[in-house]
Amino acid sequence: MATVGQLTRITDVANLKDLQILYLKDWPSNCVGYFWLDNYLRWMDQNPTLKHLNFYTLDNDWRSDGLFILVHRYQLFFSNLSKQKTDLEVALKQLDWSRGFKVSAIHEIHHKIYKQLALDLGLNMDREMNTIMYILNREEAERLQIQCPDGYFLDKVRLEHADLINDLWSARHPGSLKLIQMLITYNTNVGLYEKELGSLCAWCLRLQSGFLGALEVLPTHQRRGLGLVVAAAISKAIATDLQQDITALVNINNSAACRVFEKLNFRLIQDEHYYWSMIKPAAGGQISWPCDE
CATH class of the missing domain: 3.40.630.30 (Gcn5-related N-acetyltransferase (GNAT))
Structure with missing residues (x-):
């Protein structure tokens, strides 16, 4: 046997x-x-x-x-x-x-x-x-031009924002708040803040799988292209600081997220799920x- x-x-x-x-x-x-x-x-x-x-x-x-x-x-x-x-x-x-x-x-x-x-x-x-998976090679990501809109500034996400990010995360689940806290503490992340109030209004984290995740814009700040700004900023940060390609997983029905990554020249990995x-x-x-x- x-x-x-x-x-x-x-x-x-x-x-x-x-x-x-x-x-x-x-x-x-x-x-x-x-x-x-x-x-x-x-x-x-x-x-x-x-x-x-x-x-x-x-x-x-x-x-x-x-x-x-x-x-x-x-x-x-x-x-x-x-x-x-x-x-x-x-x-x-x-x-x-x-x-x-x-x-x-x-x-x-x-x-x-x-x-x-x-x-x-x-x-x-x-x-x-x-x-489905999108990928952007490091060299292209390093060349991304980040244009922050008037009235906003880019900075890292802070631990105090973990509850907000977890509450709005489509993949949240029991225990996910601790995960969000760890992602903020250990991984590359980008937040977009309103200058006048200093409040966080858009963000993107890097998940423990390496994928970009929890990309979110508050409803009060949507339709201003802010998701594109934070996705570009975190992609450039990963390429510059870690010298790595950038990957993102997108729900096959999330056409808005697909458009964001396609505008940044991410390439869809064909026929893989x-x-x-x-x-x-x-x-x-x-x-x-x-x-x-």
Whole structure:
């Protein structure tokens, strides 16, 4: 009888960095896995005691196929370079799914594996969303000209704005306020402020998957092109400060967001879709996570 592989943790930061390098292959085909790893390597560098973060692979073998599973709080991401089912399915089945997960930025091939797994394990899937990916290369982003409208100024988003951003975030969920706070603290972000009152009226964050996210303009300031301004500003900041390409996931029905990124010369990755969904706790209800953890 064949031996079933065992889920093992990747704890050595040097190994995680080597794993990340594997995801440079066929760029940008594997950029999502690269950016997930890049985000958390940066977070661990800024906060070595970051809690509730684990990286897994099968039988300590992440080198042969780049297989890894990342769990942070209730957030789950997984990938392998071949996008083949066998080892990834074995690894995923050994996770503890009982508390539920938000499963994010999953490539459509991996998504098929995940949906079958959810069916096999009797998991309760909720709030699934289909998205498309846009990308802008670093060189183009560095050349973006940022024109801030009269009466406004650009600055970083502050922690005091986390509640507002979370309240208006279309992907908010129990536990997401802490995530927003961490994104503000650790990642590149841009806010657009009204000069007269100094109040925040538009913003964009960089999600832990590397994608631009939570792009929002307050209703009182819409139809002035402010979303385009903050999207351009954060794209240029990422390209300049991190020397990285810029990516964005957009709901396939969000034509307004598509227009923003197309105006900035983002390129649509043709015929590829990425999904996110929620797996509800086995006991029922919604995912529950302490607000301060």
